[in-house]
Amino acid sequence: MSKIFPAATVVLARDGETGLEVLMLRRSTAVSFARGSWVFPGGRIDKEDYSHDLDDIESAARRGAARETREEANLIINEQNMVYFAHWTTPPDSPKRFATWFFISDVTASGHHDVIVDGSEIVEHRWYSPREALLDRQAQVIEMLPPTFMTLEELVDCQSAAEAVSMCGSAPSAITLPTFNRSGEGMAMVHAQYEPANEGVSGAGDCVSLIDEAWRQEPLA
Numbered sequence: 663m664s665k666i667f668p669a670a671t672v673v674l675a676r677d678g679e680t681g682l683e684v685l686m687l688r689r690s691t692a693v694s695f696a697r698g699s700w701v702f703p704g705g706r707i708d709k710e711d712y713s714h715d716l717d718d719i720e721s722a723a724r725r726g727a728a729r730e731t732r733e734e735a736n737l738i739i740n741e742q743n744m745v746y747f748a749h750w751t752t753p754p755d756s757p758k759r760f761a762t763w764f765f766i767s768d769v770t771a772s773g774h775h776d777v778i779v780d781g782s783e784i785v786e787h788r789w790y791s792p793r794e795a796l797l798d799r800q801a802q803v804i805e806m807l808p809p810t811f812m813t814l815e816e817l818v819d820c821q822s823a824a825e826a827v828s829m830c831g832s833a834p835s836a837i838t839l840p841t842f843n844r845s846g847e848g849m850a851m852v853h854a855q856y857e858p859a860n861e862g863v864s865g866a867g868d869c870v871s872l873i874d875e876a877w878r879q880e881p882l883a
Contacts, residue, residue, distance in 0.1 A: 666751065666759045670723035671704025672731060672744055673766040673813060675823035676775060678789060682820050686795060687734060687779060688786040688804070695758050699805045700788075700795070702813075703731040704762070720746065723763035735787060736778035743767050747830035749837045750809045764813065766830045768823040792817040809838075 674685040684702070691698045707726035712718070724741040731737050744765035752759040769775065777787045790798075792814040798804045799811065806814075820826040 664754075664757060664759045666761050668707040668719065668723070668726075669705060669760040669762040670707055670727040670730070671702045671762055671764055672727040672739070673702050673764070673817075673826075674731070674737070674739065674769050675766060675817075675826045676768070676770045676789065677823050678791065681791060682817065682822055682826055683789040683791055684795075684814075684817065684826075685735065685737075685775075685777065686788055686790050687784045688788075690783055690785050693783055695760075696807055699807055699810070700799075701806070701810055703727070703734050703737075705730040705734070706760070720763065724765065727763070727765055734780055734784045736776070737769075737774070739767055739769060739772070745827050745831040747833065747835055748809075748813070749835065751837075751839050753839075762809070764809075766827050768827045770823050792820070 676683050676685075686700045687703060688700050689696050689698060704727050707719075707722050708729070711722040711726040711729060713721060715721075723746075724744055727744065728739050728741040731739050744767045746763060746765050748764035749762065750764065751761045775789070779785060779787050795804070795806075796811070796814050796818060799806050816829075817826050820829060
């Protein structure tokens with residue numbers, strides 16, 4: 663089984679001219695993971711992100727997400743303003759696996775949104791409305807991984823950054839352990855969610871299928 667690396671990502675939300683926008687970055691096609699995909703800022707949690715308390719993984723994840731945002735997009739964000747709302751672990755049969763903390767932060771008030779990508783790992787950026795990002799994915803204009811797709815689906819009806827953060831903060835932070843299945847129709851990612859106290863017990867979830875190059879989300883039967 664592949665080694666699992668701890669990682670963190672943050673959805674940077676702001677109020678645009680027409681409503682909620684989130685920062686998305688396009689990864690280079692030369693990288694080994696998620697090549698060419700549009701993602702939220704983030705990456706692996708490094709040793710420098712830990713304090714003296716090595717068991718405080720959430721604090722390390724916050725520092726890691728803030729550091730990666732600075733390195734990838736040249737934006738300084740306050741790690742204490744991040745709201746934790748989800749945790750995804752890459753499926754067991756993946757060649758490279760990550761256990762990723764998902765945060766969201768309203769950066770509207772900061773006023774400094776001049777993104778400068780690093781030009782190596784990240785080659786492009788855009789402030790997307792969740793709906794526009796999903797439409798571009800379904801039209802095959804951009805690529806994204808299922809966790810990104812699912813997060814945008816959750817945010818699609820939010821009208822403002824404050825509403826998005828409030829919604830994410832008010833829901834229980836479920837842990838997601840997906841699996842991949844393949845059939846004649848296409849590829850499906852089935853994921854079950856459970857609370858940390860019920861680890862190992864399957865809970866509610868969804869099935870996200872890639873059929874005819876378009877993602878489709880359906881509740882698990």
